[in-house]
Amino acid sequence: MRSPIPRTAPAGSVRTGGVSLTVRVARVSFRVRPRPITVALAGLGLLALLMALSVGRGDFPIGVGDVFRTLLGGEENRFVVMELRLPRALTGALVGAALGLSGAIAQAVARNPLASPDVLGVTSGASVAVVLVMITGGGYGGVSGLIATLGVPFAGLAGGLVAGIGVYLLAWRHGLDGYRLVLVGIGVTSIAANVKWWLLTIGDVDQASRAMVWITGSLNGRGWEHVRPVALALMLLIPLTLLGAHKLEALRLGDDSARGLGLRVDLARSLLVLAAVALAAVATASAGPVEFVALAAPQIALRLCGSTRPPLVGSLVVGAVLTVGADLIARTAFGGVELPVGVVTAVLGAPFLIYLLVRSRRKAT
């Protein structure tokens, strides 16, 4: 005797996102909650608008309508839009998406809202590697063309991966504890920060100042050659991550419960963390460390979607919106001065980090 499950939540229940729809075709079945979908669609609309605004801004202003006309095939302003400005907006959106998704995975796996690639050493590891490459002669307009285009992104990727995986391994002790991960991450981050400053101090002034721009996180001068690697990495990593999403649900019940449910906990978690680290490293490699997006986007998406863990798709969209929005502010809010996007995200993100810290301490006591 099996009674039907009440599929729709009664009025007043908002915690789970309320109503859900069941989709079943042959052996394929899904349960969909409309609220996250609405959030994602609204976010994509907002993203398109922000990107158009961003593309329209510059020494030669173009209206939003004209931007869309050009994107849909119009010949007017084609070079300015397609070659000069769109790559920057696209890089921003892709980098933000990667950071948002990366943060969502990290926070869900660690069961801790403070776990994000910023805190887990990925961005600082990338910074050290990039600064090292720039100081020792690579860098933009440096010795060789190949190092200029490949050296910095590759160094960022490698540094981020090494630091992120290092933190994960150091935090491992018969399993993974969210707080331990965060603490080890903070330790490694501060070591990396000091190495970075030391490198900047001993480096040549010119190189060092170029490196400074990079380590604040900047979307300045991004062309299609910056868009392609991020886009490629995302096309690979996003589907892989979303396929593993249902494992997150079991993982969040704790190691023993997840094992009891038949999940290969260590394997699933390692793959998910690896995906998160790779996403953040790719993003950092192409735009520098754009701070706090990976931390804030999942928490904002969580609240917008009314879910119990950071929603993956929602965090991805919110991350893109935050980054493009912050870049727009960085370029327009200060008159003639263009700030690196990382400055804006850091200024906006720091209070948010404090809010999370205060909140989690209250919960703990």
Next chain:
Amino acid sequence: MASLTARDLRLGYGDRIVVDGLSLDLGDAGVTAIIGPNGCGKSTLLRALGRLLKPHAGRVLLDGDDIAKVPTREVAKRLAILPQAPQAPEGLTVADLVTRGRHPHQSWYRQWSSSDEGAVADALAKTGLLELADRPLDELSGGQRQRAWISMALAQDTGLLLLDEPTTFLDLAHQIEVLELIRRLHADHGRTVVMVLHDLNLAARYADRLVAMRDGRVAASGAPAEVLTVELLAEVFGLDAKIITDPVSGGPLVVPLGGARSATARPPDGS
């Protein structure tokens, strides 16, 4: 009928061996309660039986197959284990939690089949939680929360249920609520249950069979009346106790003598 057998198990954490040379047959026993003093290795044994802990030596056989060699997902379709004091993420609802029990039956493209839906509804109904399905766990009483976790294990749809101290942190009324539920799971739904319990009298009352452990080995095993003897309590728990007949169930009831011993157990010498 699901069967679970331990063969020459040696269990421990690192160099510390907790259980050594333990063999036990848990097939067809209805409800089994593992009892024993703190640190005797009963939770360790249960974790090994549920393949949460890899044995240093020996094997656990599930329906005759070495549990370490069966894919963990397949194990999860035959055996459900509930760890001690499990923690749910903040805000998770009862229905969400019970739905997790379907994990071994799901995959990335099959996330909510009609059998998932049926099993979840069924598990909620058996544990009396249909009314509370949309409530977050953190708003429930301890007993309701424990019922929700048991409901998750039920949704796994396994013949075998392993429960590690399902009544910890519950007051007596809620302990009874949970144990009555466990009793029904066997009586009405044919599940085989193995649980670790602290309270001897509740174990005697709700289990068909007791396994008493001391220092990592089985000291006695059998029906409650056979296991709970004055001699065994002295040997296993170092407890002086009197065994009387439970006026309600007719089974054994342990009455510890403790400090009262001097007044009642010693014959009055008249001075």
